[in-house]
Amino acid sequence: MDVLSDVLLAVRLTGAVYFDIEARSPFVAESPPTQVIADRVAADAEHLIGFHVLTSGSCWVEAVDEPEPAELLRAGEMVIFSSGEANILSSAPGMRGQPDLTRYYRPVSEALPFVIDFNGDSSGDRCRIVCGYLACDKGPFNPLLESLPRMVHAPVSDRSWGWMTSLLDAAVAASDERDAGQEAMLAKLSELMFLEALRSHLDDLPPGTRNWVAGLRDREVGAALRLMHGRFAEPWTLEHLAREVGISRSSLAERFSAYIGIPPMTYLARWRLQLASRLLQGGTCTVAQAASAVGYQSESAFNRAFKRQVGVAPGAWRRKDSAT
The missing domain is CATH 1.10.10.60 (Homeodomain-like)
Structure with missing residues:
Protein backbone atom coordinates (compact mmCIF):
# COMPACT_ATOMS: atom_id res chain seq x y z
CA MET A 1 0.00 0.00 0.00
CA ASP A 2 1.34 3.41 -1.05
CA VAL A 3 0.11 5.42 1.94
CA LEU A 4 0.92 8.85 0.48
CA SER A 5 -1.04 8.13 -2.70
CA ASP A 6 -3.88 6.68 -0.65
CA VAL A 7 -4.17 9.88 1.37
CA LEU A 8 -3.98 12.12 -1.70
CA LEU A 9 -6.85 10.18 -3.27
CA ALA A 10 -8.93 10.18 -0.09
CA VAL A 11 -8.64 13.94 0.44
CA ARG A 12 -9.62 14.62 -3.19
CA LEU A 13 -6.50 16.47 -4.28
CA THR A 14 -7.14 18.33 -7.53
CA GLY A 15 -4.91 20.89 -9.17
CA ALA A 16 -4.90 23.76 -11.61
CA VAL A 17 -2.05 25.68 -13.21
CA TYR A 18 -3.27 29.25 -13.12
CA PHE A 19 -0.45 31.54 -14.20
CA ASP A 20 2.50 31.27 -16.57
CA ILE A 21 4.69 34.23 -15.66
CA GLU A 22 7.63 35.70 -17.55
CA ALA A 23 9.48 38.27 -15.45
CA ARG A 24 12.53 40.48 -15.71
CA SER A 25 14.14 42.18 -12.73
CA PRO A 26 13.24 44.32 -10.99
CA PHE A 27 9.84 42.77 -10.33
CA VAL A 28 7.58 41.80 -7.44
CA ALA A 29 4.40 39.72 -7.48
CA GLU A 30 2.30 39.21 -4.36
CA SER A 31 -0.25 36.39 -4.09
CA PRO A 32 -3.19 36.88 -1.69
CA PRO A 33 -4.16 34.34 0.98
CA THR A 34 -6.04 31.49 -0.64
CA GLN A 35 -9.11 31.99 1.57
CA VAL A 36 -9.56 35.41 -0.05
CA ILE A 37 -9.74 33.97 -3.58
CA ALA A 38 -11.08 30.45 -2.92
CA ASP A 39 -14.62 31.23 -4.10
CA ARG A 40 -13.25 32.67 -7.34
CA VAL A 41 -10.70 29.94 -8.06
CA ALA A 42 -12.45 26.78 -6.82
CA ALA A 43 -15.85 27.47 -5.29
CA ASP A 44 -16.37 23.92 -4.01
CA ALA A 45 -12.90 23.51 -2.48
CA GLU A 46 -12.61 23.05 1.27
CA HIS A 47 -8.94 24.11 1.27
CA LEU A 48 -6.56 25.62 -1.28
CA ILE A 49 -2.80 25.09 -1.38
CA GLY A 50 -0.76 27.58 -3.39
CA PHE A 51 2.37 26.59 -5.32
CA HIS A 52 5.03 28.10 -7.57
CA VAL A 53 7.48 26.25 -9.83
CA LEU A 54 10.49 28.04 -11.26
CA THR A 55 11.26 26.69 -14.73
CA SER A 56 14.11 29.07 -15.60
CA GLY A 57 16.22 31.72 -13.90
CA SER A 58 15.93 32.47 -10.19
CA CYS A 59 13.91 34.67 -7.84
CA TRP A 60 13.17 35.15 -4.15
CA VAL A 61 10.16 33.79 -2.31
CA GLU A 62 8.77 34.52 1.15
CA ALA A 63 5.53 34.41 3.13
CA VAL A 64 4.11 37.86 3.80
CA ASP A 65 3.39 37.46 7.52
CA GLU A 66 6.19 35.08 8.51
CA PRO A 67 9.37 36.19 10.29
CA GLU A 68 11.60 33.85 8.26
CA PRO A 69 13.84 35.54 5.67
CA ALA A 70 13.22 35.22 1.95
CA GLU A 71 14.59 32.10 0.24
CA LEU A 72 16.22 31.90 -3.16
CA LEU A 73 14.16 29.84 -5.61
CA ARG A 74 16.16 28.36 -8.52
CA ALA A 75 15.12 26.71 -11.75
CA GLY A 76 13.90 23.17 -11.06
CA GLU A 77 12.57 24.02 -7.60
CA MET A 78 9.03 24.28 -6.27
CA VAL A 79 7.58 26.06 -3.26
CA ILE A 80 4.28 25.02 -1.66
CA PHE A 81 2.27 27.13 0.77
CA SER A 82 0.30 24.37 2.45
CA SER A 83 -1.82 26.67 4.60
CA GLY A 84 -2.48 29.12 1.78
CA GLU A 85 -0.50 32.08 3.14
CA ALA A 86 -0.07 35.31 1.24
CA ASN A 87 3.36 35.19 -0.37
CA ILE A 88 5.74 37.18 -2.50
CA LEU A 89 7.92 36.36 -5.50
CA SER A 90 10.49 39.04 -6.30
CA SER A 91 13.77 39.72 -7.99
CA ALA A 92 15.34 40.78 -4.69
CA PRO A 93 14.56 39.95 -1.04
CA GLY A 94 12.45 42.37 0.97
CA MET A 95 10.40 43.78 -1.91
CA ARG A 96 6.67 44.31 -1.38
CA GLY A 97 3.75 44.47 -3.78
CA GLN A 98 -0.03 44.57 -3.85
CA PRO A 99 -2.04 41.55 -5.04
CA ASP A 100 -4.31 42.14 -8.01
CA LEU A 101 -7.52 40.31 -7.09
CA THR A 102 -9.01 40.89 -10.54
CA ARG A 103 -6.65 38.24 -11.93
CA TYR A 104 -8.29 35.45 -9.91
CA TYR A 105 -11.38 33.96 -11.54
CA ARG A 106 -12.50 30.88 -13.44
CA PRO A 107 -12.37 31.84 -17.12
CA VAL A 108 -15.36 31.24 -19.39
CA SER A 109 -14.16 32.52 -22.76
CA GLU A 110 -10.44 32.15 -22.00
CA ALA A 111 -8.20 29.19 -21.24
CA LEU A 112 -5.87 28.57 -18.33
CA PRO A 113 -3.12 29.34 -17.64
CA PHE A 114 -3.21 33.13 -17.73
CA VAL A 115 0.03 34.41 -19.26
CA ILE A 116 1.54 37.40 -17.46
CA ASP A 117 4.61 39.48 -18.26
CA PHE A 118 6.37 41.44 -15.54
CA ASN A 119 8.66 43.60 -17.64
CA GLY A 120 11.28 45.23 -15.50
CA ASP A 121 14.50 46.51 -16.97
CA SER A 122 14.95 45.14 -20.51
CA SER A 123 18.47 44.15 -19.55
CA GLY A 124 17.40 42.61 -16.23
CA ASP A 125 17.69 38.96 -15.32
CA ARG A 126 14.82 36.87 -16.64
CA CYS A 127 12.88 34.05 -15.02
CA ARG A 128 9.79 31.97 -15.73
CA ILE A 129 7.39 30.93 -12.98
CA VAL A 130 4.43 28.59 -13.16
CA CYS A 131 1.87 29.20 -10.41
CA GLY A 132 -1.24 27.30 -9.44
CA TYR A 133 -3.50 25.91 -6.76
CA LEU A 134 -4.34 22.51 -5.36
CA ALA A 135 -7.74 21.96 -3.79
CA CYS A 136 -8.26 19.28 -1.16
CA ASP A 137 -10.41 18.27 1.79
CA LYS A 138 -9.19 19.63 5.10
CA GLY A 139 -11.38 17.35 7.20
CA PRO A 140 -12.54 15.19 8.75
CA PHE A 141 -8.93 13.93 8.76
CA ASN A 142 -6.07 15.00 6.49
CA PRO A 143 -2.84 13.74 8.12
CA LEU A 144 -0.66 15.05 5.29
CA LEU A 145 -1.91 18.63 5.53
CA GLU A 146 -1.57 18.59 9.31
CA SER A 147 2.09 17.52 9.10
CA LEU A 148 3.41 19.85 6.39
CA PRO A 149 5.24 23.05 7.33
CA ARG A 150 3.59 26.27 6.21
CA MET A 151 6.14 26.59 3.40
CA VAL A 152 7.74 23.62 1.63
CA HIS A 153 10.70 24.49 -0.59
CA ALA A 154 11.86 21.46 -2.52
CA PRO A 155 13.69 20.59 -5.74
CA VAL A 156 12.03 18.54 -8.44
CA SER A 157 14.12 15.44 -9.07
CA ASP A 158 16.35 15.35 -12.15
CA ARG A 159 14.59 12.21 -13.36
CA SER A 160 11.26 14.06 -13.51
CA TRP A 161 12.25 17.58 -14.51
CA GLY A 162 12.65 16.91 -18.23
CA TRP A 163 9.27 15.33 -18.86
CA MET A 164 7.51 17.75 -16.53
CA THR A 165 8.76 20.85 -18.35
CA SER A 166 8.03 19.25 -21.73
CA LEU A 167 4.46 18.50 -20.66
CA LEU A 168 4.08 21.98 -19.23
CA ASP A 169 5.26 23.62 -22.44
CA ALA A 170 2.94 21.41 -24.47
CA ALA A 171 -0.04 22.20 -22.25
CA VAL A 172 0.61 25.94 -22.34
CA ALA A 173 0.94 25.82 -26.12
CA ALA A 174 -2.35 23.91 -26.28
CA SER A 175 -4.02 26.65 -24.24
CA ASP A 176 -3.05 29.18 -26.91
CA GLU A 177 -4.94 27.07 -29.44
CA ARG A 178 -7.74 26.19 -26.98
CA ASP A 179 -7.15 22.48 -27.59
CA ALA A 180 -9.66 20.11 -26.00
CA GLY A 181 -8.52 18.68 -22.67
CA GLN A 182 -5.58 21.00 -22.09
CA GLU A 183 -6.97 22.32 -18.79
CA ALA A 184 -7.37 18.76 -17.48
CA MET A 185 -3.82 18.07 -18.61
CA LEU A 186 -2.54 21.05 -16.65
CA ALA A 187 -4.53 19.96 -13.59
CA LYS A 188 -2.96 16.50 -13.58
CA LEU A 189 0.48 17.98 -14.21
CA SER A 190 0.14 20.25 -11.17
CA GLU A 191 -0.78 17.22 -9.05
CA LEU A 192 2.30 15.38 -10.32
CA MET A 193 4.52 18.38 -9.53
CA PHE A 194 3.07 18.51 -6.02
CA LEU A 195 3.81 14.80 -5.53
CA GLU A 196 7.38 15.28 -6.74
CA ALA A 197 7.88 18.12 -4.27
CA LEU A 198 6.50 15.96 -1.45
CA ARG A 199 8.92 13.17 -2.33
CA SER A 200 11.84 15.58 -2.26
CA HIS A 201 10.61 17.02 1.04
CA LEU A 202 10.42 13.50 2.48
CA ASP A 203 13.93 12.64 1.30
CA ASP A 204 15.37 15.83 2.81
CA LEU A 205 13.77 15.62 6.25
CA PRO A 206 16.32 15.76 9.10
CA PRO A 207 16.72 12.44 10.95
CA GLY A 208 15.07 13.73 14.11
CA THR A 209 11.85 14.92 12.41
CA ARG A 210 8.72 13.54 14.04
CA ASN A 211 5.49 13.93 12.07
Whole structure:
Protein backbone atom coordinates (compact mmCIF):
# COMPACT_ATOMS: atom_id res chain seq x y z
CA MET A 1 0.00 0.00 0.00
CA ASP A 2 1.34 3.41 -1.05
CA VAL A 3 0.11 5.42 1.94
CA LEU A 4 0.92 8.85 0.48
CA SER A 5 -1.04 8.13 -2.70
CA ASP A 6 -3.88 6.68 -0.65
CA VAL A 7 -4.17 9.88 1.37
CA LEU A 8 -3.98 12.12 -1.70
CA LEU A 9 -6.85 10.18 -3.27
CA ALA A 10 -8.93 10.18 -0.09
CA VAL A 11 -8.64 13.94 0.44
CA ARG A 12 -9.62 14.62 -3.19
CA LEU A 13 -6.50 16.47 -4.28
CA THR A 14 -7.14 18.33 -7.53
CA GLY A 15 -4.91 20.89 -9.17
CA ALA A 16 -4.90 23.76 -11.61
CA VAL A 17 -2.05 25.68 -13.21
CA TYR A 18 -3.27 29.25 -13.12
CA PHE A 19 -0.45 31.54 -14.20
CA ASP A 20 2.50 31.27 -16.57
CA ILE A 21 4.69 34.23 -15.66
CA GLU A 22 7.63 35.70 -17.55
CA ALA A 23 9.48 38.27 -15.45
CA ARG A 24 12.53 40.48 -15.71
CA SER A 25 14.14 42.18 -12.73
CA PRO A 26 13.24 44.32 -10.99
CA PHE A 27 9.84 42.77 -10.33
CA VAL A 28 7.58 41.80 -7.44
CA ALA A 29 4.40 39.72 -7.48
CA GLU A 30 2.30 39.21 -4.36
CA SER A 31 -0.25 36.39 -4.09
CA PRO A 32 -3.19 36.88 -1.69
CA PRO A 33 -4.16 34.34 0.98
CA THR A 34 -6.04 31.49 -0.64
CA GLN A 35 -9.11 31.99 1.57
CA VAL A 36 -9.56 35.41 -0.05
CA ILE A 37 -9.74 33.97 -3.58
CA ALA A 38 -11.08 30.45 -2.92
CA ASP A 39 -14.62 31.23 -4.10
CA ARG A 40 -13.25 32.67 -7.34
CA VAL A 41 -10.70 29.94 -8.06
CA ALA A 42 -12.45 26.78 -6.82
CA ALA A 43 -15.85 27.47 -5.29
CA ASP A 44 -16.37 23.92 -4.01
CA ALA A 45 -12.90 23.51 -2.48
CA GLU A 46 -12.61 23.05 1.27
CA HIS A 47 -8.94 24.11 1.27
CA LEU A 48 -6.56 25.62 -1.28
CA ILE A 49 -2.80 25.09 -1.38
CA GLY A 50 -0.76 27.58 -3.39
CA PHE A 51 2.37 26.59 -5.32
CA HIS A 52 5.03 28.10 -7.57
CA VAL A 53 7.48 26.25 -9.83
CA LEU A 54 10.49 28.04 -11.26
CA THR A 55 11.26 26.69 -14.73
CA SER A 56 14.11 29.07 -15.60
CA GLY A 57 16.22 31.72 -13.90
CA SER A 58 15.93 32.47 -10.19
CA CYS A 59 13.91 34.67 -7.84
CA TRP A 60 13.17 35.15 -4.15
CA VAL A 61 10.16 33.79 -2.31
CA GLU A 62 8.77 34.52 1.15
CA ALA A 63 5.53 34.41 3.13
CA VAL A 64 4.11 37.86 3.80
CA ASP A 65 3.39 37.46 7.52
CA GLU A 66 6.19 35.08 8.51
CA PRO A 67 9.37 36.19 10.29
CA GLU A 68 11.60 33.85 8.26
CA PRO A 69 13.84 35.54 5.67
CA ALA A 70 13.22 35.22 1.95
CA GLU A 71 14.59 32.10 0.24
CA LEU A 72 16.22 31.90 -3.16
CA LEU A 73 14.16 29.84 -5.61
CA ARG A 74 16.16 28.36 -8.52
CA ALA A 75 15.12 26.71 -11.75
CA GLY A 76 13.90 23.17 -11.06
CA GLU A 77 12.57 24.02 -7.60
CA MET A 78 9.03 24.28 -6.27
CA VAL A 79 7.58 26.06 -3.26
CA ILE A 80 4.28 25.02 -1.66
CA PHE A 81 2.27 27.13 0.77
CA SER A 82 0.30 24.37 2.45
CA SER A 83 -1.82 26.67 4.60
CA GLY A 84 -2.48 29.12 1.78
CA GLU A 85 -0.50 32.08 3.14
CA ALA A 86 -0.07 35.31 1.24
CA ASN A 87 3.36 35.19 -0.37
CA ILE A 88 5.74 37.18 -2.50
CA LEU A 89 7.92 36.36 -5.50
CA SER A 90 10.49 39.04 -6.30
CA SER A 91 13.77 39.72 -7.99
CA ALA A 92 15.34 40.78 -4.69
CA PRO A 93 14.56 39.95 -1.04
CA GLY A 94 12.45 42.37 0.97
CA MET A 95 10.40 43.78 -1.91
CA ARG A 96 6.67 44.31 -1.38
CA GLY A 97 3.75 44.47 -3.78
CA GLN A 98 -0.03 44.57 -3.85
CA PRO A 99 -2.04 41.55 -5.04
CA ASP A 100 -4.31 42.14 -8.01
CA LEU A 101 -7.52 40.31 -7.09
CA THR A 102 -9.01 40.89 -10.54
CA ARG A 103 -6.65 38.24 -11.93
CA TYR A 104 -8.29 35.45 -9.91
CA TYR A 105 -11.38 33.96 -11.54
CA ARG A 106 -12.50 30.88 -13.44
CA PRO A 107 -12.37 31.84 -17.12
CA VAL A 108 -15.36 31.24 -19.39
CA SER A 109 -14.16 32.52 -22.76
CA GLU A 110 -10.44 32.15 -22.00
CA ALA A 111 -8.20 29.19 -21.24
CA LEU A 112 -5.87 28.57 -18.33
CA PRO A 113 -3.12 29.34 -17.64
CA PHE A 114 -3.21 33.13 -17.73
CA VAL A 115 0.03 34.41 -19.26
CA ILE A 116 1.54 37.40 -17.46
CA ASP A 117 4.61 39.48 -18.26
CA PHE A 118 6.37 41.44 -15.54
CA ASN A 119 8.66 43.60 -17.64
CA GLY A 120 11.28 45.23 -15.50
CA ASP A 121 14.50 46.51 -16.97
CA SER A 122 14.95 45.14 -20.51
CA SER A 123 18.47 44.15 -19.55
CA GLY A 124 17.40 42.61 -16.23
CA ASP A 125 17.69 38.96 -15.32
CA ARG A 126 14.82 36.87 -16.64
CA CYS A 127 12.88 34.05 -15.02
CA ARG A 128 9.79 31.97 -15.73
CA ILE A 129 7.39 30.93 -12.98
CA VAL A 130 4.43 28.59 -13.16
CA CYS A 131 1.87 29.20 -10.41
CA GLY A 132 -1.24 27.30 -9.44
CA TYR A 133 -3.50 25.91 -6.76
CA LEU A 134 -4.34 22.51 -5.36
CA ALA A 135 -7.74 21.96 -3.79
CA CYS A 136 -8.26 19.28 -1.16
CA ASP A 137 -10.41 18.27 1.79
CA LYS A 138 -9.19 19.63 5.10
CA GLY A 139 -11.38 17.35 7.20
CA PRO A 140 -12.54 15.19 8.75
CA PHE A 141 -8.93 13.93 8.76
CA ASN A 142 -6.07 15.00 6.49
CA PRO A 143 -2.84 13.74 8.12
CA LEU A 144 -0.66 15.05 5.29
CA LEU A 145 -1.91 18.63 5.53
CA GLU A 146 -1.57 18.59 9.31
CA SER A 147 2.09 17.52 9.10
CA LEU A 148 3.41 19.85 6.39
CA PRO A 149 5.24 23.05 7.33
CA ARG A 150 3.59 26.27 6.21
CA MET A 151 6.14 26.59 3.40
CA VAL A 152 7.74 23.62 1.63
CA HIS A 153 10.70 24.49 -0.59
CA ALA A 154 11.86 21.46 -2.52
CA PRO A 155 13.69 20.59 -5.74
CA VAL A 156 12.03 18.54 -8.44
CA SER A 157 14.12 15.44 -9.07
CA ASP A 158 16.35 15.35 -12.15
CA ARG A 159 14.59 12.21 -13.36
CA SER A 160 11.26 14.06 -13.51
CA TRP A 161 12.25 17.58 -14.51
CA GLY A 162 12.65 16.91 -18.23
CA TRP A 163 9.27 15.33 -18.86
CA MET A 164 7.51 17.75 -16.53
CA THR A 165 8.76 20.85 -18.35
CA SER A 166 8.03 19.25 -21.73
CA LEU A 167 4.46 18.50 -20.66
CA LEU A 168 4.08 21.98 -19.23
CA ASP A 169 5.26 23.62 -22.44
CA ALA A 170 2.94 21.41 -24.47
CA ALA A 171 -0.04 22.20 -22.25
CA VAL A 172 0.61 25.94 -22.34
CA ALA A 173 0.94 25.82 -26.12
CA ALA A 174 -2.35 23.91 -26.28
CA SER A 175 -4.02 26.65 -24.24
CA ASP A 176 -3.05 29.18 -26.91
CA GLU A 177 -4.94 27.07 -29.44
CA ARG A 178 -7.74 26.19 -26.98
CA ASP A 179 -7.15 22.48 -27.59
CA ALA A 180 -9.66 20.11 -26.00
CA GLY A 181 -8.52 18.68 -22.67
CA GLN A 182 -5.58 21.00 -22.09
CA GLU A 183 -6.97 22.32 -18.79
CA ALA A 184 -7.37 18.76 -17.48
CA MET A 185 -3.82 18.07 -18.61
CA LEU A 186 -2.54 21.05 -16.65
CA ALA A 187 -4.53 19.96 -13.59
CA LYS A 188 -2.96 16.50 -13.58
CA LEU A 189 0.48 17.98 -14.21
CA SER A 190 0.14 20.25 -11.17
CA GLU A 191 -0.78 17.22 -9.05
CA LEU A 192 2.30 15.38 -10.32
CA MET A 193 4.52 18.38 -9.53
CA PHE A 194 3.07 18.51 -6.02
CA LEU A 195 3.81 14.80 -5.53
CA GLU A 196 7.38 15.28 -6.74
CA ALA A 197 7.88 18.12 -4.27
CA LEU A 198 6.50 15.96 -1.45
CA ARG A 199 8.92 13.17 -2.33
CA SER A 200 11.84 15.58 -2.26
CA HIS A 201 10.61 17.02 1.04
CA LEU A 202 10.42 13.50 2.48
CA ASP A 203 13.93 12.64 1.30
CA ASP A 204 15.37 15.83 2.81
CA LEU A 205 13.77 15.62 6.25
CA PRO A 206 16.32 15.76 9.10
CA PRO A 207 16.72 12.44 10.95
CA GLY A 208 15.07 13.73 14.11
CA THR A 209 11.85 14.92 12.41
CA ARG A 210 8.72 13.54 14.04
CA ASN A 211 5.49 13.93 12.07
CA TRP A 212 3.24 11.94 9.73
CA VAL A 213 5.43 12.51 6.67
CA ALA A 214 8.55 11.37 8.54
CA GLY A 215 6.62 8.37 9.84
CA LEU A 216 6.19 7.09 6.28
CA ARG A 217 9.91 6.36 6.04
CA ASP A 218 10.28 4.86 9.53
CA ARG A 219 10.37 1.06 9.32
CA GLU A 220 7.91 0.23 12.10
CA VAL A 221 5.63 3.25 11.83
CA GLY A 222 5.59 3.04 8.04
CA ALA A 223 4.68 -0.66 8.22
CA ALA A 224 1.82 0.06 10.62
CA LEU A 225 0.50 2.82 8.36
CA ARG A 226 0.62 0.56 5.32
CA LEU A 227 -1.28 -2.17 7.14
CA MET A 228 -4.00 0.16 8.41
CA HIS A 229 -4.42 1.89 5.06
CA GLY A 230 -4.36 -1.32 3.08
CA ARG A 231 -6.71 -3.26 5.37
CA PHE A 232 -8.63 -0.50 7.12
CA ALA A 233 -11.86 -2.47 7.58
CA GLU A 234 -10.25 -5.31 9.53
CA PRO A 235 -10.94 -5.55 13.28
CA TRP A 236 -7.47 -4.35 14.25
CA THR A 237 -6.27 -4.29 17.83
CA LEU A 238 -2.98 -2.84 19.00
CA GLU A 239 -1.76 -6.36 19.79
CA HIS A 240 -2.67 -7.66 16.33
CA LEU A 241 -1.07 -4.68 14.60
CA ALA A 242 2.12 -4.93 16.67
CA ARG A 243 2.39 -8.64 15.92
CA GLU A 244 2.19 -8.01 12.16
CA VAL A 245 4.70 -5.16 12.36
CA GLY A 246 7.02 -7.37 14.40
CA ILE A 247 7.47 -5.36 17.61
CA SER A 248 5.85 -5.26 21.03
CA ARG A 249 2.59 -3.46 21.73
CA SER A 250 4.27 -0.91 23.98
CA SER A 251 7.06 -0.21 21.48
CA LEU A 252 4.63 0.31 18.63
CA ALA A 253 2.35 2.53 20.68
CA GLU A 254 5.26 4.67 21.86
CA ARG A 255 6.97 4.94 18.47
CA PHE A 256 3.78 5.56 16.51
CA SER A 257 2.62 8.29 18.90
CA ALA A 258 6.04 9.93 18.79
CA TYR A 259 5.82 10.31 15.02
CA ILE A 260 2.11 10.72 14.34
CA GLY A 261 1.06 12.46 17.54
CA ILE A 262 -1.81 10.07 18.30
CA PRO A 263 -2.00 6.32 19.15
CA PRO A 264 -2.38 3.79 16.32
CA MET A 265 -6.01 2.91 17.10
CA THR A 266 -6.98 6.58 17.24
CA TYR A 267 -5.34 7.10 13.86
CA LEU A 268 -7.22 4.12 12.42
CA ALA A 269 -10.55 5.41 13.75
CA ARG A 270 -9.99 8.85 12.22
CA TRP A 271 -8.86 7.40 8.91
CA ARG A 272 -11.97 5.20 8.72
CA LEU A 273 -14.13 8.27 9.22
CA GLN A 274 -12.28 10.13 6.48
CA LEU A 275 -13.02 7.24 4.11
CA ALA A 276 -16.63 7.08 5.28
CA SER A 277 -17.09 10.80 4.65
CA ARG A 278 -15.98 10.26 1.05
CA LEU A 279 -18.41 7.36 0.63
CA LEU A 280 -21.25 9.53 1.91
CA GLN A 281 -20.46 12.40 -0.44
CA GLY A 282 -22.78 12.42 -3.41
CA GLY A 283 -25.57 10.61 -1.58
CA THR A 284 -25.21 7.26 -3.37
CA CYS A 285 -24.12 5.36 -0.25
CA THR A 286 -26.35 4.95 2.80
CA VAL A 287 -25.08 5.52 6.32
CA ALA A 288 -25.33 1.80 7.08
CA GLN A 289 -23.36 0.93 3.94
CA ALA A 290 -20.64 3.44 4.75
CA ALA A 291 -20.38 2.15 8.32
CA SER A 292 -20.02 -1.45 7.15
CA ALA A 293 -17.52 -0.55 4.40
CA VAL A 294 -15.05 0.99 6.84
CA GLY A 295 -15.29 -1.76 9.44
CA TYR A 296 -18.05 -0.77 11.86
CA GLN A 297 -20.27 -3.63 13.02
CA SER A 298 -22.76 -1.24 14.61
CA GLU A 299 -24.38 1.67 12.78
CA SER A 300 -25.10 3.41 16.07
CA ALA A 301 -21.42 3.21 17.08
CA PHE A 302 -20.49 4.63 13.70
CA ASN A 303 -22.99 7.48 14.11
CA ARG A 304 -21.54 8.40 17.50
CA ALA A 305 -17.95 8.27 16.28
CA PHE A 306 -18.71 10.26 13.12
CA LYS A 307 -20.53 13.01 14.97
CA ARG A 308 -17.79 13.22 17.60
CA GLN A 309 -15.04 13.59 14.97
CA VAL A 310 -16.83 15.52 12.22
CA GLY A 311 -19.24 17.60 14.29
CA VAL A 312 -22.41 16.50 12.50
CA ALA A 313 -24.22 13.17 12.19
CA PRO A 314 -23.39 11.12 9.06
CA GLY A 315 -26.95 11.50 7.77
CA ALA A 316 -26.68 15.30 7.94
CA TRP A 317 -23.25 15.16 6.27
CA ARG A 318 -24.69 13.02 3.48
CA ARG A 319 -27.61 15.37 2.90
CA LYS A 320 -25.34 18.43 2.93
CA ASP A 321 -23.05 17.04 0.25
CA SER A 322 -25.94 15.74 -1.83
CA ALA A 323 -27.39 19.26 -1.92
CA THR A 324 -24.18 20.97 -3.11
